Amino acid sequence: MHTYLVTGGAGFIGSNYIHYMFKKYGDDIRIINVDKLTYAGNLENLKDIENRPNYSFVRADICDKDAISAVFAKEDIDRVVHFAAESHVDRSIESPEVFVQTNVLGTAVMLNCAKAAWELPDGTFKPDHKFLHVSTDEVYGSLEEDGGYFYETTPYAPHSPYSASKASSDMLVKAYMDTYKFPANITNCSNNYGPFQFPEKLIPLIINNALQGKKLPVYGDGKNVRDWLYVEDHAKAIDMVQEKGRLFETYNIGGHNEKQNIQIIHIILDTLREMLPESDPRRANVTDDLITYVTDRKGHDRRYAIAPDKIKAEIGWEPETMFEQGIRKTIQWFFENEEWMKNVTSGDYEKYYDSMYSNR
Numbered sequence: 322m323h324t325y326l327v328t329g330g331a332g333f334i335g336s337n338y339i340h341y342m343f344k345k346y347g348d349d350i351r352i353i354n355v356d357k358l359t360y361a362g363n364l365e366n367l368k369d370i371e372n373r374p375n376y377s378f379v380r381a382d383i384c385d386k387d388a389i390s391a392v393f394a395k396e397d398i399d400r401v402v403h404f405a406a407e408s409h410v411d412r413s414i415e416s417p418e419v420f421v422q423t424n425v426l427g428t429a430v431m432l433n434c435a436k437a438a439w440e441l442p443d444g445t446f447k448p449d450h451k452f453l454h455v456s457t458d459e460v461y462g463s464l465e466e467d468g469g470y471f472y473e474t475t476p477y478a479p480h481s482p483y484s485a486s487k488a489s490s491d492m493l494v495k496a497y498m499d500t501y502k503f504p505a506n507i508t509n510c511s512n513n514y515g516p517f518q519f520p521e522k523l524i525p526l527i528i529n530n531a532l533q534g535k536k537l538p539v540y541g542d543g544k545n546v547r548d549w550l551y552v553e554d555h556a557k558a559i560d561m562v563q564e565k566g567r568l569f570e571t572y573n574i575g576g577h578n579e580k581q582n583i584q585i586i587h588i589i590l591d592t593l594r595e596m597l598p599e600s601d602p603r604r605a606n607v608t609d610d611l612i613t614y615v616t617d618r619k620g621h622d623r624r625y626a627i628a629p630d631k632i633k634a635e636i637g638w639e640p641e642t643m644f645e646q647g648i649r650k651t652i653q654w655f656f657e658n659e660e661w662m663k664n665v666t667s668g669d670y671e672k673y674y675d676s677m678y679s680n681r
């Protein structure tokens with residue numbers, strides 16, 4: 322039986338991953354979720370599994386090496402899946418330091434604690450112990466509009482403080498693999514969407530604003546391209562890489578689903594109109610007039626696109642959820658979880674939203 326230490330399991334992708342893993346393995350695994358519960362971490366995301374005897378939660382900062390080594394000392398962990406990070410580009414432009422702190426220093430602490438717990442006296446590591454570092458395609462920089470893809474061999478060229486901090490954390494993982502033969506993998510994934518995504522990110526923000534008849538802010542000309550992947554497909558890929566991937570390798574994970582931001586917004590509006598019954602008062606709010614072009618993001622990367630050839634050839638993973646189906650599932654989830662949205666958008670989020678969008 323594997324015992325997982327999952328960092329950032331109360332966030333968007335981490336909580337979807339934990340759900341996926343219990344759905345797949347049931348009682349055959351244990352998961353210890355370590356999360357600091359920043360604004361982005363929410364235990365409501367895990368309320369249906371919180372009483373499982375094979376799940377536990379530890380509130381800790383990944384930068385706190387005493388707290389992290391205590392988890393390794395208490396539990397016989399043989400799998401680490403490291404999601405915890407500051408993850409929003411706009412916030413990184415406003416406050417870069419916390420991104421360096423959590424994403425770089427926090428990853429160094431995670432690596433060091435795992436190394437200390439797993440290293441044998443001869444400098445090798447306990448057999449079948451593995452660390453997976455969850456990263457982003459944004460480390461590769463920006464692609465031209467008219468072609469090209471990110472491959473595992475594409476040189477790193479991050480632009481935002483967020484992607485620079487993720488690139489730095491990837492480099493630390495690579496350094497541990499090269500220097501100590503530390504048993505790890507890195508995955509670099511494209512933009513995710515799905516249930517439990519915090520509404521500062523494009524897709525949940527547009528769904529939430531449209532339902533309330535609030536403006537839909539489009540940065541720049543709206544033609545920046547992202548490659549969208551349904552979050553459960555990402556969770557599956559992470560598990561497959563950890564169990565079937567070659568150790569020390571990087572795998573790119575992508576949706577084969579490139580879309581301009583403005584296309585995404587039109588798809589969401591059309592799907593909302595299709596899914597909301599005539600009798601629902603929110604239907605009248607959902608109009609194209611809400612689309613509002615605002616000042617562009619500083620240093621806005623033009624296009625991201627992943628070629629997931631390696632993960633398909635070596636591991637057999639492919640994206641399964643078509644965008645049209647994934648966006649319906651996501652919207653349906655938001656319809657059924659209005660309370661969740663209300664809770665996360667009250668208080669601090671409201672302040673963030675006002676300060677971020679008031680002078681755009």
Ligand code: NAD
Nearest residue numbers: 329331332333334357358359361362382383405406408513
């Ligand atoms: P998220 O912001 O929704 O969640 C991050 C989680 O980490 C939260 O639960 C938060 O409380 C926790 N956390 C933050 N700082 C911490 C700290 N110092 N100590 C302990 N916990 C801390 O992020 P997400 O979208 O779920 O992303 C998860 C990971 O996946 C990140 O590493 C991100 O870089 C990567 N990623 C995200 C995307 C995407 O589209 N969202 C795409 C590719 C890769």
Ligand code: TYD
Nearest residue numbers: 410512521522523524538539540545547582
């Ligand atoms: P985001 O969801 O923040 O993800 P990332 O920056 O990591 O790709 O943004 C996705 C795209 O949507 C990006 O090109 C910026 C754009 N965007 C808007 O046009 N308006 C918004 O309000 C937000 C949050 C993003």
